[in-house]
Amino acid sequence: MSDRPRFFDDLAGVAGGAFSALTGLREELHAMVRTRIDEVLASLDLVRRDELDVARELAARARSAQEDADQRLRAMEERLSDLEKALTTPSTEG
Structure with a gap:
């Protein structure tokens, strides 16, 4: 046993x-x-996931900055156009 x-x-x-x-x-x-x-x-x-996320964030910030710059440029162009019109239009004063 x-x-x-x-x-x-x-x-x-x-x-x-x-x-x-x-x-x-x-x-x-x-x-x-x-x-x-x-x-x-x-x-x-x-590319690792965290690197991709950083690149996406940078791209989003760059896109936002570009949109802001485009808006500012349009506003400046409008002001310039208004100033040019004011200079070329004969004044009715006098």
């Missing part, structure tokens, strides 16, 4: 060792796949 529990203890030890080996193998495989994916992504010259 004492042989039987030892057999199960040995079997449990082998199973535990195999489980540990498989866990280690899984982690090693995961690390290898992750490294390979990182290499492929680096070779594709892709």
Whole structure:
């Protein structure tokens, strides 16, 4: 009877060792796949999400500044046109 529990203890030890080996193998495989994916992504010259968000924000600010500059330019052109009309129109005073 004492042989039987030892057999199960040995079997449990082998199973535990195999489980540990498989866990280690899984982690090693995961690390290898992750490294390979990182290499492929680096070779594709892709942009990280946070860099894309920053670029979008810069583009939005530039677009807003451009719209403001266009509006100011239109206002200046209108003022210049009004001044030119005032200078070319004969004065009725006098």
